[in-house]
Amino acid sequence: MKKLSNIKNLLPSVILIVVLFMFWEMGARMVNMTFILPSPSEILLKLWEIKSLLLIEHLPATLSIIAIGLFISIGLGVGLAVWMISSRIVERALYPILISSQTIPIIALAPIFVLWFGYSIWSKVVVTVLIAFFPIAVNTFDGLCSTREDLKELMLTMGASNKDIFMKVSIPSALPYFYSGLKVAVTMSVIGAAIGEWLGAQAGLGYFSRRMMTQFDGAGVFAPIVILSLIGIVLFLLVVLLERRSLNWRKTK
Amino acid sequence: MNKTVLQLTDISFDYKTTKADTSNPILRNFNLTMLDGEFISIIGPSGSGKSTLFRLITGLEQPTTGDVLINGINYQNRFGRVGYMPQEDLLMPWRTVLDNATLPLEIKGVNKKEAYQKVNYLLDEFGLKGYANSYPSELSGGMKQRVSFLRSVLNGSELLLLDEPFSALDAITKLSMQEWLLKQWQALNKTILFITHDVNEALFLSDRILLITNSEKQVEEFNVPLSRPRNLRDLNKQTVIELKDQLIDQLRGR
Numbered sequence: 027m028k029k030l031s032n033i034k035n036l037l038p039s040v041i042l043i044v045v046l047f048m049f050w051e052m053g054a055r056m057v058n059m060t061f062i063l064p065s066p067s068e069i070l071l072k073l074w075e076i077k078s079l080l081l082i083e084h085l086p087a088t089l090s091i092i093a094i095g096l097f098i099s100i101g102l103g104v105g106l107a108v109w110m111i112s113s114r115i116v117e118r119a120l121y122p123i124l125i126s127s128q129t130i131p132i133i134a135l136a137p138i139f140v141l142w143f144g145y146s147i148w149s150k151v152v153v154t155v156l157i158a159f160f161p162i163a164v165n166t167f168d169g170l171c172s173t174r175e176d177l178k179e180l181m182l183t184m185g186a187s188n189k190d191i192f193m194k195v196s197i198p199s200a201l202p203y204f205y206s207g208l209k210v211a212v213t214m215s216v217i218g219a220a221i222g223e224w225l226g227a228q229a230g231l232g233y234f235s236r237r238m239m240t241q242f243d244g245a246g247v248f249a250p251i252v253i254l255s256l257i258g259i260v261l262f263l264l265v266v267l268l269e270r271r272s273l274n275w276r277k278t279k
Numbered sequence: 280m281n282k283t284v285l286q287l288t289d290i291s292f293d294y295k296t297t298k299a300d301t302s303n304p305i306l307r308n309f310n311l312t313m314l315d316g317e318f319i320s321i322i323g324p325s326g327s328g329k330s331t332l333f334r335l336i337t338g339l340e341q342p343t344t345g346d347v348l349i350n351g352i353n354y355q356n357r358f359g360r361v362g363y364m365p366q367e368d369l370l371m372p373w374r375t376v377l378d379n380a381t382l383p384l385e386i387k388g389v390n391k392k393e394a395y396q397k398v399n400y401l402l403d404e405f406g407l408k409g410y411a412n413s414y415p416s417e418l419s420g421g422m423k424q425r426v427s428f429l430r431s432v433l434n435g436s437e438l439l440l441l442d443e444p445f446s447a448l449d450a451i452t453k454l455s456m457q458e459w460l461l462k463q464w465q466a467l468n469k470t471i472l473f474i475t476h477d478v479n480e481a482l483f484l485s486d487r488i489l490l491i492t493n494s495e496k497q498v499e500e501f502n503v504p505l506s507r508p509r510n511l512r513d514l515n516k517q518t519v520i521e522l523k524d525q526l527i528d529q530l531r532g533r
Contacts, residue, residue, distance in 0.1 A: 180369050183337040184383045184434055185359020194382070198373045275373045275414045 064244035072245035073252060080231065080250055087229040091147060091219040092257065095154030099211055102155065103162025104204070111170040111196070124163060132156050133221055140226040150222030150230070157218040161210035169203025170196055202276070205269040212261035216254055283351060284438050284470045285313040285336070285361075290345035292331055304343070305331050307496040311489070313470055315437065320473045320481035323491035324530060329474045333440050336472075337363050349438065359387070362431035362439040362469075366446060368423040370415040376426050377402065377411040383434040398433065405429050405463070421452045428460070432467060442474045454511065457483055461509065478526050482519055483509065490529055501526065 047066050054065035064072070073080070106124070110117040136153050143149035173196045181191045223232030231250035238246030290309040305328040313319060321329050334340040336347055338357030346353050349360050362383075370379045377398055384394040402411055405425050415423055424444055431439055444460075445453045457480060464471055475481050481488050488501045504518045513519065 174369075176365065176367070177369055177371070179339055180363065180365060181386070182339065182358055183361070183363040184386050186386045190386055194385075195371070198371065201373075273373070275375075275416070 061242040061244045064248055068245045069248040069252065072243075073249040076246070076249060080234065080253060084229055084231045084234045084250065085253065087147075087227070087233075088219050088223065088231045088254070089257070091150045091154055091222065091230065092215050092261075094147070095151045095158060095218060096212065096215050098151065098155045099158040099162055099215065100208070103159040103207065103211070104166050106159075106163045107166035107170055107200075110167055121167075124160070127156070128160050132218075136221060136225045139222075145226050145228055149226060150219055153222035153225075154215050154218035157221075158211040158215040161214065162204070162207040165203045165207025165210075166200055169200030172203065173199040202269075202273060205265060205273070209262060209265050209269075212265055213258045216258040216261070220254055282315040283312055284315050284317075284349070285311065285472070286346075286348040286351070287311040287336075288346050288348070290332075290335060290342045290347070292328070292335060292340065293343050304496070306335075306342075309345070309496075309498060313438070313472065316468065316470055317487070318464060318471045318473065318485045319487045319489060320475055320485040321489045321491065322475055322478060322481050322526065322530065325476070327491040328496065329491065330442060333363065333442055333472075333474065336440060337361055349436075359434065360438075361436050362434035364427055364431040364439065364441045364444050366443045368415070368427040370423055370426055370430075372415055375412050375414055376407060376418070379415065379426055380429045380433060382430060387435070398429075401429055401433070404466075406459070419452075420448050421456055424448065424456060425459075428463070432463075432469070437468075437470050439469050439471045440474075441471060443476065444473075445480070446476070453480075458511070460484065461507075465507075478523055478530070479514060481526075482523060483511065483514055488526070490526060492529065492532070499529070 051065045051067060054060075054063050054068070057063050060068060106120065110120055132153060135156075136149075139149040139152045143152065177195050178191050181195060186194070219230070220232035220235070223230035224236045227233040231254050235247050235250045235254075238249075287309055290306055291304055292306040293304040309328075309332065311319075321332065323329050331340065335342050336349075336357070338354075338360070347357065349357060354360060371382075374382070377395065380398045380402065381391075381394045384397070385391070399411060402408060405428075407422060407425060407429075410418065410422065415426070418426070428441075428444065431441075445456050448456060461484060463469075473481070473484060482503055482505075485503055488503060490499045490501065491497075492499075501522060504522065505513050505516070514523075
């Protein structure tokens with residue numbers, strides 16, 4: 027029953043997408059300059075043509091950047107949030123820096139990372155982490171701040187230790203916020219990996235897309251982007267699934 | 280029956296403020312001796328320091344002067360010594376009824392299997408049979424308060440502090456919860472200190488009523504002229520009605 031209504035809810039956006047793609051297809055055929063504006067059908071054909079190259083050579087490179095980047099981002103983001111909640115001074119010292127770190131255009135900094143880390147995977151991982159850790163850190167921190175004071179006091183009257191309060195009150199309170207941050211972070215991590223690859227790589231979907239640009243192969247530019255966006259969607263859905271499983275008490279609301 | 284469970288001697292309390300304003304303390308020279316098995320209610324207008332008194336007894340605050348003795352001992356750290364039930368149920372929405380009630384046992388480090396067994400048995404006794412795996416959001420207000428009460432009972436102490444536990448309930452639910460509380464109090468053999476602003480509730484439930492007046496912080500004590508077990512209709516007795524009128528007049532400062 028619930029699944030059925032979910033599909034129904036998706037219908038309007040599916041229709042919109044189909045209509046937009048139809049316009050695109052018609053427009054592209056009218057312009058008829060494949061190297062600038064390839065039509066969706068041409069992109070799909072291209073994708074099919076080079077599928078093994080993309081999936082076997084370039085996808086694993088990008089996926090490993092995303093995986094390592096996300097792993098570090100979660101550790102760094104959660105770590106910073108916990109550190110800031112544990113001490114007022116740390117919060118005052120770090121929070122403004124955290125916010126201003128996001129005003130730095132990471133794309134402009136990326137060449138520096140290539141200088142530092144060369145063409146190894148780490149120059150790309152750093153870009154990914156710099157983009158993806160932020161939503162996790164800020165959301166988790168807000169979540170930890172949202173812990174109810176009266177609940178903590180009640181725990182104290184039961185003789186709870188600080189560790190008890192952190193484990194049994196703060197973490198469960200922060201978990202929904204953490205997942206919100208993670209949802210943003212996984213989509214950002216795909217962007218981060220692609221940017222990192224543009225600037226210096228020997229393999230990867232972002233690298234391939236950029237190489238096709240220099241060859242004026244419009245469909246070749248778009249084909250890896252389709253896969254990149256699919257990665258983002260799959261990661262997002264995975265987080266939603268994880269969230270539903272671990273927060274099943276929220277369903278009953 | 281004559282063991283002293285709680286003794287408050289000359290308690291005064293004042294939130295430490297920068298201003299040297301000692302003229303209007305929150306509590307002034309408050310004395311109370313509670314015997315094993317007693318049910319005492321505290322009534323008073325808001326701001327009269329009722330909830331502060333509970334914060335002092337639980338150990339969330341320390342009195343400026345005076346001592347808090349629990350079972351005759353002046354503990355340095357009173358956390359975990361009394362069962363406290365707050366006004367709001369404060370159940371954790373992410374825990375099931377069973378896990379919410381088990382919380383105090385969990386904190387005391389009781390073996391999980393043993394704890395579940397004990398709680399499951401009590402859930403039945405408390406009229407929560409079949410709700411062990413429900414989440415708080417699925418319960419009615421009265422049921423949430425029962426879980427909250429069970430949680431404070433499982434803290435393991437004889438003394439329970441209940442802070443206006445039924446104030447958010449509708450009138451009918453409130454009445455049945457009061458009857459239910461009396462039954463549990465007798466079955467569990469607990470000593471209860473109960474905050475309320477409802478004079479009827481205080482009369483129906485308690486052996487003694489302490490009335491704190493707002494401005495002077497003076498405490499007056501009244502014995503409720505009713506025997507036990509009680510029935511809601513007992514409140515219509517002439518002596519009780521007279522006491523009720525007297526209490527209401529005093530509360531309104533006449």
